[in-house]
Amino acid sequence: MNITTYMEQVGQAARAASHATAKASTAAKNTALLAMAAAIRRDCAVLLAANAEDLAQARQEGLDAAMIDRLTLTAKGVEAMAQGLEQVAALPDPVGEITDMKRRPTGIQVGKMRVPLGVVGIIYEARPNVTADAAALCLKSGNAAVLRGGKEALRANQAIAACVREGLKAAGLPETAVQVIETTDREVVGRMIALPEYIDVIVPRGGKGLIERISQGARVPVIKHLDGNCHVYVDEAADPTKALKIVENAKTQRLGTCNTTESLLVARAVAGSQLPAIARMLLDKGVEIRGCEETRKLVQEAKAATEEDYYTEYLAAIISVKVVAGVDEAIAHINKYSSKHTESIVTENYSHAMRFLREVDSSSVMVNASTRFADGFEYGLGAEIGISTDKFHARGPVGLEGLTSQKWIVLGDGEVRS
Amino acid sequence: MNITTYMEQVGQAARAASHATAKASTAAKNTALLAMAAAIRRDCAVLLAANAEDLAQARQEGLDAAMIDRLTLTAKGVEAMAQGLEQVAALPDPVGEITDMKRRPTGIQVGKMRVPLGVVGIIYEARPNVTADAAALCLKSGNAAVLRGGKEALRANQAIAACVREGLKAAGLPETAVQVIETTDREVVGRMIALPEYIDVIVPRGGKGLIERISQGARVPVIKHLDGNCHVYVDEAADPTKALKIVENAKTQRLGTCNTTESLLVARAVAGSQLPAIARMLLDKGVEIRGCEETRKLVQEAKAATEEDYYTEYLAAIISVKVVAGVDEAIAHINKYSSKHTESIVTENYSHAMRFLREVDSSSVMVNASTRFADGFEYGLGAEIGISTDKFHARGPVGLEGLTSQKWIVLGDGEVRS
Numbered sequence: 001m002n003i004t005t006y007m008e009q010v011g012q013a014a015r016a017a018s019h020a021t022a023k024a025s026t027a028a029k030n031t032a033l034l035a036m037a038a039a040i041r042r043d044c045a046v047l048l049a050a051n052a053e054d055l056a057q058a059r060q061e062g063l064d065a066a067m068i069d070r071l072t073l074t075a076k077g078v079e080a081m082a083q084g085l086e087q088v089a090a091l092p093d094p095v096g097e098i099t100d101m102k103r104r105p106t107g108i109q110v111g112k113m114r115v116p117l118g119v120v121g122i123i124y125e126a127r128p129n130v131t132a133d134a135a136a137l138c139l140k141s142g143n144a145a146v147l148r149g150g151k152e153a154l155r156a157n158q159a160i161a162a163c164v165r166e167g168l169k170a171a172g173l174p175e176t177a178v179q180v181i182e183t184t185d186r187e188v189v190g191r192m193i194a195l196p197e198y199i200d201v202i203v204p205r206g207g208k209g210l211i212e213r214i215s216q217g218a219r220v221p222v223i224k225h226l227d228g229n230c231h232v233y234v235d236e237a238a239d240p241t242k243a244l245k246i247v248e249n250a251k252t253q254r255l256g257t258c259n260t261t262e263s264l265l266v267a268r269a270v271a272g273s274q275l276p277a278i279a280r281m282l283l284d285k286g287v288e289i290r291g292c293e294e295t296r297k298l299v300q301e302a303k304a305a306t307e308e309d310y311y312t313e314y315l316a317a318i319i320s321v322k323v324v325a326g327v328d329e330a331i332a333h334i335n336k337y338s339s340k341h342t343e344s345i346v347t348e349n350y351s352h353a354m355r356f357l358r359e360v361d362s363s364s365v366m367v368n369a370s371t372r373f374a375d376g377f378e379y380g381l382g383a384e385i386g387i388s389t390d391k392f393h394a395r396g397p398v399g400l401e402g403l404t405s406q407k408w409i410v411l412g413d414g415e416v417r418s
Numbered sequence: 419m420n421i422t423t424y425m426e427q428v429g430q431a432a433r434a435a436s437h438a439t440a441k442a443s444t445a446a447k448n449t450a451l452l453a454m455a456a457a458i459r460r461d462c463a464v465l466l467a468a469n470a471e472d473l474a475q476a477r478q479e480g481l482d483a484a485m486i487d488r489l490t491l492t493a494k495g496v497e498a499m500a501q502g503l504e505q506v507a508a509l510p511d512p513v514g515e516i517t518d519m520k521r522r523p524t525g526i527q528v529g530k531m532r533v534p535l536g537v538v539g540i541i542y543e544a545r546p547n548v549t550a551d552a553a554a555l556c557l558k559s560g561n562a563a564v565l566r567g568g569k570e571a572l573r574a575n576q577a578i579a580a581c582v583r584e585g586l587k588a589a590g591l592p593e594t595a596v597q598v599i600e601t602t603d604r605e606v607v608g609r610m611i612a613l614p615e616y617i618d619v620i621v622p623r624g625g626k627g628l629i630e631r632i633s634q635g636a637r638v639p640v641i642k643h644l645d646g647n648c649h650v651y652v653d654e655a656a657d658p659t660k661a662l663k664i665v666e667n668a669k670t671q672r673l674g675t676c677n678t679t680e681s682l683l684v685a686r687a688v689a690g691s692q693l694p695a696i697a698r699m700l701l702d703k704g705v706e707i708r709g710c711e712e713t714r715k716l717v718q719e720a721k722a723a724t725e726e727d728y729y730t731e732y733l734a735a736i737i738s739v740k741v742v743a744g745v746d747e748a749i750a751h752i753n754k755y756s757s758k759h760t761e762s763i764v765t766e767n768y769s770h771a772m773r774f775l776r777e778v779d780s781s782s783v784m785v786n787a788s789t790r791f792a793d794g795f796e797y798g799l800g801a802e803i804g805i806s807t808d809k810f811h812a813r814g815p816v817g818l819e820g821l822t823s824q825k826w827i828v829l830g831d832g833e834v835r836s
Contacts, residue, residue, distance in 0.1 A: 019753065019779075022777075022779065023776065023777050096776055102798060104796065104797070104798055106791070106796065108784075108787050108791055108796075110791075110796075110797045110798060113775065113776070113783075115779070115809070117809050117810065118809065200809060200810070201810060216637075221639065221810045221811075239832065241832070242831075242832035245832060245834055246832065246834060248834070249834030249835055250834075253834070253835060335437065344828075357531065357827050358441065358514055358531070359440075359441050361437075361440065361533070361825075362825065363825055363826060364825065364826040364827070364828060365531075365825060365826070365827050365828070366526075366827070366828035366829075366830060367827075367828070367829050367830060368829075368830040368831055368832050368833070369526050369828045369829075369830025369832075369833050369834075370830075370833065370834040370835050372834070372835040373524070373526055373528075373828055373830075373833070373835055374826070374828075378522065378524065378526075378528075378835065379522070379528045379826065380520060380522055380528060391533070391535050391536065391618060391823040392535065392618065392619060392639045392810075392811050392823065393639075393810050393811040393823075395823050395824060395825055395826070396825065396826040397826070405809040405810065405811075405813050406813060407779075407780065407781055407782065407783060407813055407814065408781060408782040408783070408792070408797065408813070408814040408815070409775050409782070409783050409784070409785075410762075410782060410783070410784035410785070410787045410791055410792075411784075411785050411786075411787075412784060412785060412786040412787025412788075412791075413660075413786055414657065414659070414660035414663060414664065414786050414787075415786070415787050415788065415791070416663055416664060416666070416667030416668075416671070416787075416788040416790070417667055417671060417788050417790040417791055417796065
């Protein structure tokens, strides 16, 4: 197969289909999503059989346990996929929303209408459920989609793709509105990110290595999600009960997620009174503490933190700890070391809370809440295509709105410019 | 001068200054803008002298009349520059604006806060007034700026830069918050678009060639403005008086602007009754008509339009004309041939108006209004850094808001995730 020719065909078909999805009615899009869900439920056994073949090959090729885990579909996982499609059908349609209509002195009325981006390319790794999930979000936001999943999940992805096409057909939408790449040739990724005439935005989902490679080579915009080196700062005016509860949840509820706290800052004025209890809680839960000099004086078990530790997203039972002078040093430290994902201050002081909210340059900034809340569902977006650590276009959790843009509309009555 | 080292220094200084501009108070930013305006007014003679030297060299090097015209500063132009700074000072501060705060079932309150993009790089050609203009917009939106003007305007730009620095200093802001590149070395442009660690977005202002070169090579996002091949569609339900007035204004008020109409579509049902009068008006104003077969039957003076004509932004006294079956063909024609800048339908029919608004994929879509209204000032943005023909991030006229992003903020009371 000539990949350049193949991707040219895929791109042309996606662009053509995007005109149909852009003007599709909400009813047609929801009909398609519900029909996809029904097909996936009906074909549960087919999907599991395809996945079993993928898994057999993966084991033969010696893939590691974590990869096998991400690749594995269960009957429960298939049901969750179908429910996910139904949930997206239930979300409000962002396309066509009109806002900010204002009358100008000339007589014209000017405002904005929300519109799809066009064609969205998604590049992801082993998880087959991303196929249904991404198809749903792209379609509901009026976009056509080109999906390129990991080669390990090819058979399951093709089985899901058949259900997606069936749903599109049932709603009278072009089956090319969602195309799942049928080859495992790695050259596809290189082509996808170099076709600005056919693909308007790329969303990579996967490890940092994948995302960095794609961002560096891309000739189209990329909504990307890199590190999550998140912080909790316990201010001198922190309520000790809230501080303990928030650090516990932020660090230990789940160790491997991007919104897990990796670094704890404590104001010097309350380090003596609050840090020992927080450290005890963490140590009791098996979390290793790597602290500054002052931390180590208060917490015997703490190891010495290096400069590198403060930059690190552990995704493991380790936390870095630093005693700081107060809110100024906390903000400066975070703006230097953080990956600009999510940070939280624990404080009862209004001015400290406001300064933290305004001056911390991260995609989510919180007061008296666990960093674990940084998530599209928790924020009420209903669904999430990813989390952006960029500032351009979309920042933080990206839902349906992040897959749209706004055009200007002008309502006149024969006005001309003088 | 080693350009790589120089741009590294400029970039580092800009990044550092951007932390100060991001948290600068509205009062400090306005103080700086008003002090810049005062300095520019006071130094009018200095600016004109610097410009005279630029002009002398430009004439010596044989620059064409259009370029000389764009390069020329007058006392009136200097006053307009000062007033422009005062107008930006009077605009509401977009930074820190909090919107959409919603209470979630978990108890947290989630919403968005508007924040600067960081460092904005502007690459422009001969007009020296862009220096003051761009400095003002970047500062008001809380960004640091790196400005690279055309080599022809170097002396005037440096004189304006001195006034800008004086204003920043008067407000206690870092003078490096706005840096005007001091060398004419063309390598600067290549470096500016390849420093994602220091520059967050590039706004090129100038000819299409410049913008295409920058977009193709850029490793940072570009807010770009390409063609303006704008259309007016006279629907079968058009009011003939409005149609005539709108086409006249859209095509002939100014020939060389990006929002000037370049192509006229007329519904077959009214071509016989309305096109001859519209054509007569255009011909009387010296506009050459290049039309389809049907147009030429109705308008003797019309020349034959080629396929190429329908793609062309003339920026001249020429218009392409096509008779179409109705709103469907008009939408299809526009979505094929337009540069997606601005299109207007003239109609009294509600459904045709709505379909045109929804289905035409351009940055501005109008009903019964002249395409000439597509402009940041006319839309009430107060100022304009450019017009985006992209969909990603910003579309259409870009004001202060386009130079910002939104971060998520979460207000809690000790909530944790379960």
